[in-house]
Amino acid sequence: MFVCLGNICRSPLAEAVLKNKVLQANLEDYIYIESSGTAAYHLGENPDPRTTSVALKHHVPISHKAQQLNTHHFITFDYILVMDDSNSENVAKIKPSNSTSAFFKLRDFDSLHKRSDVIDPWFGDEEGFEECYQTIDRCTDELLLFLINKHHLAKG
């Protein structure tokens, strides 16, 4: 489960990019991906048009309706991956104490800049969305390798 604030920019893009890689590796029976926001501002909305545009520019299909992270997700998902420190704080507020979901910042998987935030592109321009895509693309490459190794998945 990828998590950001509004679930219309960063996390639906991460969902789409990783889903595409999982499909290309024939791992869709083993890895199930969703995304959500900690806020309810955009519930039911499609991704921001700039998110869709950068995804399609890179030939990544994207289709999503914004949803809010809830306690049930901590049972359903083995991994919760947030985009920034503010998301971390918001997730910590609703995370059930008995949750066994592994928790990461997506940039923990960044081969260039570990542990920094995936910058929120919402207030910026198209360039910010392209940078966001590049960060997500890099991190999801590493994340997928991590999942393959950790769970002994064979790329088809």
Ligand code: 4NP
């Ligand atoms: P996201 O970006 O968290 O990457 O989906 C945002 C989208 C909307 C808002 C903030 C961030 N907002 O304030 O409405």
